[in-house]
Amino acid sequence: MKLLVVAGPPSAGKTALIKQIIRHFHHQLRIAFLKIDVVKAYEDEELQREFGIPTKKVYSGDLCPDHAGVMILGDAVEWAEKTGADLFIMESAGLCLRCSPYLTQGLGVVVLSSISGIHTPEKMGAMVSLADIAVVTKIDLVSQAEREVLIQKIRDLHPKILLMETNALQGTSLQRLYSVILESEEIRQADLMLKGNPPIGTCTICVGKKEVGWRHHFGVVKKLDGAIADYLYRGE
Amino acid sequence: MLHELTVLSGFDKTGKREEYESIVIHAGETISIVGPTGSGKTAFITDIELLAQGDTFTKRKILINGQPPGSGIRNNPALKPIAMITQNTKCFADLTVEEFLKIHARARGIYSSKIIDETIALANNFTGEKIHRDHRVTILSGGQTRSLLIADAILIGAAPVILLDEIENAGIFKQEVMEIIQDTGKIIIFVTHDPVIALHTQKRIIMENGAVKAVLVQNELEVFAAQRLSDLDRKIGAIREELRADRVITRELMNLKFA
8 A cells, every 4th residue: 555645734735636636546546535633624525525435534632633643543554454545645634834744654745835935834844844745736826936936945945855836726737746656665554654753742731731831831841031942842 | 959849739628629739839939829818828828837748727738849848847947948927916925026036046047146136127127116126026016026027037037938928917018028038049929918919929829718729820911010010009108108107198299109
């Protein structure tokens, strides 16, 4: 089974892109789909209705959706294998943009809208820098020059990333993406690993305290001033 | 070196095959794409810009020098032989004019710093309202944005194929743009509703219902007509500038400008 993890901010066009991928492959490959979200998601029902493929969704609720993703991915891969899928597509929630839900196997795709702002790729950090492929969407809304400026910004951040541009609603120029998916290697379920460390998710805010200010909290939280680094907490 | 571009036929809006096999465009040719709105003009040049390989709405394919372009060319601006001016009159990038041009030059593999000044100077030939290097591109007017993007396409895009989508819009000086891009040895393709531009090009591609309906070659009478229309257009332009400069039409002005 091949694995495709699709990440990116809300409304970047993740689902539109996934629909094009399914439309392209759906007579050629058996596809299973998983959506991870926080409160509400309809993508699974939509794709199930439109293509009749096995789909699933999971709501992370009060847990970070990317942490949730890591927790359930083992089961999800098993589920997808059981459906007989040749290609398993996982769509992340696309929220805080700090995580990179990509694995050391399969393909990680970050979806970025051309109108999302020129500094967005830098702000997104690991979600861009650990992806294998960046797909820039909504290219019909901006000038060629502006598209190329955004692409350059992504390339500055991740010189080796495979860049593609599309109007995901029409599915333009996705041929290269399709061939990269076809050529991607089968995953070995036993040694699936995350590519990057997600931000830690254990502090007193995480467990439900609402008080503002560091005095009320303990765990890995530090003061705003005098923090020992630029970050409140850094993973390994 | 790009010496020809080939468009292999696709399908119209109803899914019917287009009635040509291929259209070959040679270096140095100027072409206009005409037809009613919604007839597929922009889709036609977008296919060229994306170097479509049967993976756009029209299913057309584009060949460079008779060969399908390598996959690297399609998504690497530094290798792309095509610059396109879209109808966008807005830039969303939160950058100054200078930063925007610098990053774009880098994307296109140009490292000379002179190019920034030259591009801004050229853009200022096309618009009455001056563009400054410290302006943020997000606050430029529609005319300024288009002027900047046209200058950018000519100097930074600097591609052997230039595609222009309705340059007559947004109040820029069309005549100046036309003059600069004539006789460049490049392939220049205009999408246009403007008869002055349409008659000035060597070929006209007529669109209907998403398909190419006909390809016409400019005849001798049309060369003459183009000249006359140009004169007329210059007069209209002169009057426009008078009105912009808060003048009123007087008998003297009429005699001067319409003579």
